[in-house]
Amino acid sequence: MATPLDADALDIDPLLDDPATRIVVCCGSGGVGKTTTAAALGVRAAERGRRTVVLTIDPARRLAQSMGLSELDNTPREVPGIDKAAGGELHAMMLDMKRTFDEIVETHADTDRAKAILENPFYQSLSTGFAGTQEYMAMEKLGQLRAGDEWDLIVVDTPPSRSALDFLDAPGRLGSFLDGKFIKLMMAPARVGGRAGMKVVNLGMAGLSLFTGALNKLLGAGLLRDVQTFIAAMDTMFGGFRTRADATYRLLQAPGTAFLVVAAPERDALREAAYFVERLAADRMPLAGLVLNRVHGSEAAGLSAERALAAAENLEDGGIVDREGGKVLDRDAPSAGPAAPEDGSPAVENPGHPRSVTTLGRAEKTETTTETAERTIAERTAAERTIPDVRSATDRTSTDGSTRDDGHGDAQGGEGGRDGEESRDSLHESRDGREDSAEVSVLAAGLLRLHADRMRLLARERRTRDRFMALHPDVPLAEVAALPGDVHDLDGLRAIGERLADQSRSAGPR
Amino acid sequence: MTGKGGTGKTTVAAALALALAHGGRRTLLVEVEGRQGIAQLFETEPLPYEERKIAVSHGNGEVYALAIDAERALLDYLQTFYKLGSAGRALKRLGAIDFATTIAPGLRDVLLTGKACEAVRRRDKRQRPVYDAVVMDAPPTGRIARFLGVNEEVAGLAKVGPVHNQAQAVMRVLKSPETAVHLVTLLEEMPVQETIDGIAELRAAGLPAASVVVNMVRPELPGEEQLLTAPGRTDEIAHAFARAGLGGARRGGRAERLVTPLLEQGREHAQRVRLERVLRAELSAQGLPVRELGLLSEGVELAGLYGLARELRGQWQNSGADAAGTDGKHP
Numbered sequence: 111m112a113t114p115l116d117a118d119a120l121d122i123d124p125l126l127d128d129p130a131t132r133i134v135v136c137c138g139s140g141g142v143g144k145t146t147t148a149a150a151l152g153v154r155a156a157e158r159g160r161r162t163v164v165l166t167i168d169p170a171r172r173l174a175q176s177m178g179l180s181e182l183d184n185t186p187r188e189v190p191g192i193d194k195a196a197g198g199e200l201h202a203m204m205l206d207m208k209r210t211f212d213e214i215v216e217t218h219a220d221t222d223r224a225k226a227i228l229e230n231p232f233y234q235s236l237s238t239g240f241a242g243t244q245e246y247m248a249m250e251k252l253g254q255l256r257a258g259d260e261w262d263l264i265v266v267d268t269p270p271s272r273s274a275l276d277f278l279d280a281p282g283r284l285g286s287f288l289d290g291k292f293i294k295l296m297m298a299p300a301r302v303g304g305r306a307g308m309k310v311v312n313l314g315m316a317g318l319s320l321f322t323g324a325l326n327k328l329l330g331a332g333l334l335r336d337v338q339t340f341i342a343a344m345d346t347m348f349g350g351f352r353t354r355a356d357a358t359y360r361l362l363q364a365p366g367t368a369f370l371v372v373a374a375p376e377r378d379a380l381r382e383a384a385y386f387v388e389r390l391a392a393d394r395m396p397l398a399g400l401v402l403n404r405v406h407g408s409e410a411a412g413l414s415a416e417r418a419l420a421a422a423e424n425l426e427d428g429g430i431v432d433r434e435g436g437k438v439l440d441r442d443a444p445s446a447g448p449a450a451p452e453d454g455s456p457a458v459e460n461p462g463h464p465r466s467v468t469t470l471g472r473a474e475k476t477e478t479t480t481e482t483a484e485r486t487i488a489e490r491t492a493a494e495r496t497i498p499d500v501r502s503a504t505d506r507t508s509t510d511g512s513t514r515d516d517g518h519g520d521a522q523g524g525e526g527g528r529d530g531e532e533s534r535d536s537l538h539e540s541r542d543g544r545e546d547s548a549e550v551s552v553l554a555a556g557l558l559r560l561h562a563d564r565m566r567l568l569a570r571e572r573r574t575r576d577r578f579m580a581l582h583p584d585v586p587l588a589e590v591a592a593l594p595g596d597v598h599d600l601d602g603l604r605a606i607g608e609r610l611a612d613q614s615r616s617a618g619p620r
Numbered sequence: 621m622t623g624k625g626g627t628g629k630t631t632v633a634a635a636l637a638l639a640l641a642h643g644g645r646r647t648l649l650v651e652v653e654g655r656q657g658i659a660q661l662f663e664t665e666p667l668p669y670e671e672r673k674i675a676v677s678h679g680n681g682e683v684y685a686l687a688i689d690a691e692r693a694l695l696d697y698l699q700t701f702y703k704l705g706s707a708g709r710a711l712k713r714l715g716a717i718d719f720a721t722t723i724a725p726g727l728r729d730v731l732l733t734g735k736a737c738e739a740v741r742r743r744d745k746r747q748r749p750v751y752d753a754v755v756m757d758a759p760p761t762g763r764i765a766r767f768l769g770v771n772e773e774v775a776g777l778a779k780v781g782p783v784h785n786q787a788q789a790v791m792r793v794l795k796s797p798e799t800a801v802h803l804v805t806l807l808e809e810m811p812v813q814e815t816i817d818g819i820a821e822l823r824a825a826g827l828p829a830a831s832v833v834v835n836m837v838r839p840e841l842p843g844e845e846q847l848l849t850a851p852g853r854t855d856e857i858a859h860a861f862a863r864a865g866l867g868g869a870r871r872g873g874r875a876e877r878l879v880t881p882l883l884e885q886g887r888e889h890a891q892r893v894r895l896e897r898v899l900r901a902e903l904s905a906q907g908l909p910v911r912e913l914g915l916l917s918e919g920v921e922l923a924g925l926y927g928l929a930r931e932l933r934g935q936w937q938n939s940g941a942d943a944a945g946t947d948g949k950h951p
């Protein structure tokens with residue numbers, strides 16, 4: 111089925127193969143799969159022949175290990191196990207933000223000055239704890255890798271910030287903070303003049319010194335002095351943080367850079383993705399597309415959640431309790447003959463063949479079934495009671511199930527007539543064989559409930575995606591199926607890359 | 621309430637505030653990261669820097685909410701201790717307040733924890749606590765020990781005076797049995813690892829790590845293990861499907877065609893559940909109570925939130941442990 115609203119599919123391979131593509135940035139809110147996607151793209155690009163480096167930030171431990179990264183390290187290392195037949199290579203590194211910062215200082219200041227800065231307590235808290243330093247250093251490192259011109263392709267992961275925009279905003283924020291009025295003012299309290307000075311005069315020097323006094327108390331007396339010394343040293347050293355941040359920002363606008371916004375098919379993640387997409391457009395940054403990661407699909411999408419639930423209930427309820435007596439039947443009770451539909455309430459579990467079903471149900475009941483099934487129902491009820499329409503939806507299915515049962519609206523619609531006969535056949539087989547253990551009923555009911563859950567999840571993901579696509583119809587989209595386990599080895603990364611590239615078989619029916 | 625981003629920290633904090641309000645109590649839900657997550661969750665306007673009622677719990681309890689703004693809190697703080705008057709606003713215009721709250725991440729944290737502790741200690745005219753419990757949607761697991769421990773550093777820096785006293789008072793509350801730090805996690809590798817690291821850091825800092833809340837737990841499937849171990853029982857399952865009214869079990873019939881994809885889904889699920897079991901065991905080894913909240917496959921709307929609150933209340937009642945504080949009557 112085509113992607114709704116005619117959104118373009120995102121073509122990953124041409125993007126990775128194009129020699130003009132030099133930087134791919136994977137961004138998005140935390141936990142959506144940025145690091146995984148970046149690593150998967152790196153593996154794929156390398157195995158398709160490009161000399162690639164992946165700059166990862168904060169990868170899961172096992173993923174890092176599988177790429178041969180055992181610790182923070184600012185030098186790219188070659189990733190073992192990559193197929194180099196096509197002439198590519200993969201190198202990877204894990205950003206060490208403090209080390210990157212230290213290197214900036216060391217490159218730009220003479221030894222004594224550098225030493226003074228590195229030992230400055232304010233520098234130490236800035237380089238490790240400041241919100242935004244990680245983003246700033248990621249940009250810085252990207253700038254360095256690009257300047258070296260050693261790589262065909264640089265794939266960049268972005269820091270695990272809550273908001274995708276932080277990657278774009280934080281460096282500038284840090285820059286303007288460090289270049290800010292107040293800092294300048296504090297650095298030169300004696301040279302008060304100009305507009306900032308006027309404000310201070312209006313404010314009253316008393317107010318300012320009261321404030322700095324208060325800060326000194328709050329922060330410890332030495333800190334403000336440390337800040338002043340630090341800023342002075344940095345400022346003369348390389349012309350301000352702002353300038354530096356701006357330069358890297360321009361690099362991101364250059365042709366040859368491609369942004370991939372990664373998101374999970376969830377409301378919050380897609381809201382972030384939407385902000386990011388709008389922001390990229392506003393800043394004229396090249397968006398390659400949206401990667402919708404961890405999308406669920408089903409090979410049995412023709413079976414609706416409602417029908418699956420109704421069927422599961424059939425299996426669970428079917429003849430467990432002798433409704434006339436209200437008692438559980440003895441497991442040794444001889445198989446009852448075809449039972450009459452219960453008092454007044456027709457056995458709607460399986461409209462069309464109510465009697466056969468009741469019979470069978472009775473024939474196979476055991477204590478175990480009852481217990482397990484009841485426990486399952488209780489658990490489910492707990493899980494579902496917060497979803498107001500589940501029960502009623504199920505009831506609805508039961509009563510108008512006869513239409514659904516024909517397979518209308520199902521992928522397999524059109525063979526309803528024949529199914530009736532098939533069912534009867536199979537029922538006869540079962541009655542003879544008796545190999546249908548209670549266990550199988552429980553298992554089958556479980557599978558159906560699982561499927562119902564899956565279908566509901568799928569519907570919700572689809573709604574969320576469609577809302578995004580309606581607002582951003584021009585954004586090319588690639589979907590990546592949720593793998594059953596975590597992704598922590600090269601094979602897992604290859605599987606992700608495969609899914610990214612092959613959108614026809616991405617996450618099953620859309 | 622802490623947790624790795626995206627694990628449901630805000631959701632679980634809100635559910636706990638609702639649960640603790642049960643039975644005519646009053647709770648305060650505090651947000652400190654300026655995300656307006658609470659407002660989004662309760663589908664209301666963005667919260668101002670002001671306590672206001674946002675929900676009524678089952679049994680007539682009240683939940684108030686507050687989004688603490690660090691800059692405003694600093695102004696209040698300076699006002700209280702230094703009587704800055706209108707100079708405060710001028711400082712703000714100049715960027716001085718921004719400067720101060722950014723320059724030392726610690727200062728922000730002092731202000732945020734200070735404000736929350738003030739709410740904890742606040743009394744009404746009859747000297748009774750205004751709030752029966754204060755639930756904070758705190759910073760993520762990776763930062764929690766530092767966030768809560770920051771006042772210790774401040775008390776050390778400012779040796780005497782009002783700042784010192786305030787910092788000490790905050791630490792007294794945080795380290796007392798009145799405080800409980802709960803860690804929200806998913807049964808996934810990274811959040812579990814962060815949770816284990818977070819517990820160790822909290823303990824090292826003398827802060828009360830109290831429990832782990834595993835969120836978005838998938839239900840186990842009866843007969844789960846068979847899916848991984850036993851060879852396919854395609855025919856039997858096809859018959860069961862047929863009995864359930866899903867079409868004929870004949871070879872190639874509709875019921876049979878459902879078997880393979882559904883079994884595959886079941887196998888994936890079983891594989892996931894097996895992985896989760898390993899992670900769950902790692903969490904249990906931490907020596908803290910572990911509670912679980914189910915995955916709501918329809919997502920968390922308001923109804924879902926109340927459901928989670930009920931779930932939490934039930935679990936706390938059963939275990940007899942405290943969600944917060946020494947007050948045994950709390951859920």
Ligand SMILES: Nc1ncnc2c1ncn2[C@@H]1O[C@H](COP(=O)(O)OP(=O)(O)O)[C@@H](O)[C@H]1O
Nearest residue numbers: 140141142143144145146404591592593596597
């Ligand atoms: N398509 C996928 N299927 C299954 N698990 C995935 C998938 N993508 C990512 N993951 C898992 O999700 C977790 C978070 O992914 P990660 O790439 O570290 O996110 P981010 O970098 O955005 O925070 C990891 O444990 C990873 O293995």
Ligand SMILES: Nc1ncnc2c1ncn2[C@@H]1O[C@H](COP(=O)(O)OP(=O)(O)O)[C@@H](O)[C@H]1O
Nearest residue numbers: 625626627628629630631836914915916919920
């Ligand atoms: N038990 C749950 N079942 C289903 N979805 C959940 C559950 N708990 C949280 N969520 C969803 O997960 C997402 C992240 O939750 P949130 O509370 O915002 O996390 P955090 O504050 O840790 O970032 C939200 O979309 C939320 O609705």
Ligand SMILES: [Mg+2]
Nearest residue numbers: 145167168270
């Ligand atoms: Mg990451």
Ligand SMILES: [Mg+2]
Nearest residue numbers: 629630655657
């Ligand atoms: Mg949150």
